[in-house]
Structures are given as C-alpha cells and as structure tokens.
Amino acid sequence: MIKSNLEIKPNQGFGDIVFGTEMEPFVKQMGEPEEVENFDDDENLNTTLLHYWKSGISIFFVGLYTQILAGIELDNPDATLYGEKIIGKTEEEIIALMKKNGNSEFEADTEMGDKRLSFDVGMMDFFFRQGKLVYMNFGVLVDEEGNIEKV
Numbered sequence: 001m002i003k004s005n006l007e008i009k010p011n012q013g014f015g016d017i018v019f020g021t022e023m024e025p026f027v028k029q030m031g032e033p034e035e036v037e038n039f040d041d042d043e044n045l046n047t048t049l050l051h052y053w054k055s056g057i058s059i060f061f062v063g064l065y066t067q068i069l070a071g072i073e074l075d076n077p078d079a080t081l082y083g084e085k086i087i088g089k090t091e092e093e094i095i096a097l098m099k100k101n102g103n104s105e106f107e108a109d110t111e112m113g114d115k116r117l118s119f120d121v122g123m124m125d126f127f128f129r130q131g132k133l134v135y136m137n138f139g140v141l142v143d144e145e146g147n148i149e150k151v
Contacts, residue, residue: 019148089132
C-alpha cells in the first residue's frame with residue numbers, strides 16, 4: 001500500500017493520501033484493506049474504518065450520504081511530522097516539536113491506560129505508553145453531507 005512518502009501533513013493528509021477523498025477511488029489507488037469496520041451508531045455520521053495493518057495505518061471515512069477520508073491513525077515507525085520521525089519519541093520531544101512549529105497549546109489526558117496529548121491543529125492526538133509515542137491520529141471535521149468543515 002503505502003510505499004514512499006510518509007509525511008504527516010496536518011489538515012491535508014498523509015503522503016499521497018488526501019483528506020476529502022471518497023472511499024472507492026482511495027481503495028482503487030491504495031489497494032484492498034486487510035480489515036474493514038463499520039460504525040453507524042451516530043445518526044448524523046456513518047464511519048468506515050479501513051485497516052492496513054502491514055503498513056501501520058488505519059483510514060477513517062466519515063459522512064452520512066457520502067463518506068470521505070476524514071481521519072488517519074498510524075503507528076508506522078517511518079512516519080514523519082515536520083521532517084522528523086515521531087514514533088518512539090518521548091512526550092517532551094513531541095511537545096518540543098509541536099512548539100517549534102507554532103503549536104504550543106495542548107491538552108493531556110489518559111485514555112485506556114495510554115497518555116494522550118491532543119493538539120487542536122490538525123486534530124492531532126499522540127498516544128504514549130511507558131513514556132514513548134506508540135501511535136497517533138489526526139484528521140479533519142466532516143459535515144453530514146460529506147464535506148470538510150472549514151475551521
């Protein structure tokens with residue numbers, strides 16, 4: 001699936017993967033996922049999650065009528081953010097990287113045993129176990145029509 005560009009682009013996408021892409025062209029470009037999950041418990045949005053376990057990435061498609069790519073979760077050790085590989089970094093290193101790139105405000109919480117740092121920019125959440133980043137997710141807001149909401 002994902003072979004070369006592993007750059008996280010807040011509010012845009014990941015490498016060649018672009019937020020706002022519909023599911024069918026995405027799968028045609030990237031190949032069939034190893035697992036698919038559907039969540040339709042929200043009356044305003046349906047969510048389909050495509051897992052590409054071997055590539056260390058999961059893709060969220062959201063929308064009531066048209067589902068578009070709205071979120072990405074990854075644990076790929078080669079993924080970069082602002083030019084730096086991030087998986088395995090400490091909380092302090094992630095905070096410093098984000099501050100260096102103009103993102104100093106964040107919230108910290110614990111979720112299912114993982115420490116989470118959440119930044120509004122790019123809706124980025126970083127999850128740590130034993131002080132090291134193990135995975136992160138980021139995305140955009142989508143309205144019920146399947147359009148990216150402008151923030």
